[in-house]
Amino acid sequence: MRRNGKIKAENAAEFMYVLPIVVKAFEMEIIPANRIVAQIGETLILTCNATGCASPSFSWRTQMDNPLGGTVNNYITYSTLTMNPVSVVNSHDYLCTVSCGEKGKKEKSIKVELYCK
Known part of the structure; x- marks a missing residue:
């Protein structure tokens, strides 16, 4: 309760704030x-994006562990x-791995x- 603009200590619990946190x-x-x-x-550019991670760590590789080229x-x-110029040696399946500390890896x-012209 307020008296003279002051809040009594025993009633202070009535004024609790709830702040939503979005993760x-x-x-x-x-x-x-x-x-x-x-x-x-x-020129071929592949992009790997991460969301929901403050400091992601990225790595690229081919499925058969060939050089990235x-x-x-x-x-x-x-x-x-980025493959510039892209050539026959770039015909692979490429994997991007993102590590995010305690949140794990994806x-x-x-x-x-x-194809040729």
């Missing part, structure tokens, strides 16, 4: 998803694998198929 689930995606068909000689660039919430793959 995003740890998710990841590869763009483009699942499969890409690229022309030999062009491209350049990896890691940013705060995403990583890119992995997705994309199949790169190539």
Whole structure:
């Protein structure tokens, strides 16, 4: 109760605040998803995005552990694998792995198929 603009200590519990906390689930995606068909000689960029993780750690590999044949660039919430120019040696299934501390690891793959002009 208020008396003279003051709150009595025994009634202070009546003024409890509830603050909602939103926690995003740890998710990841590869763009483009699942499969890409690229022309030999062009530039191909694969992007791996993470959400719901403050400091994700990214890694790329091929399913058969062949050399990547491209350049990896890691940013705060995403990583890119750039193949420039894309060639026959880049025809693989690529896997992006995202690690997020206590939230664990997630992995997705994309199949790169190539064609000639």
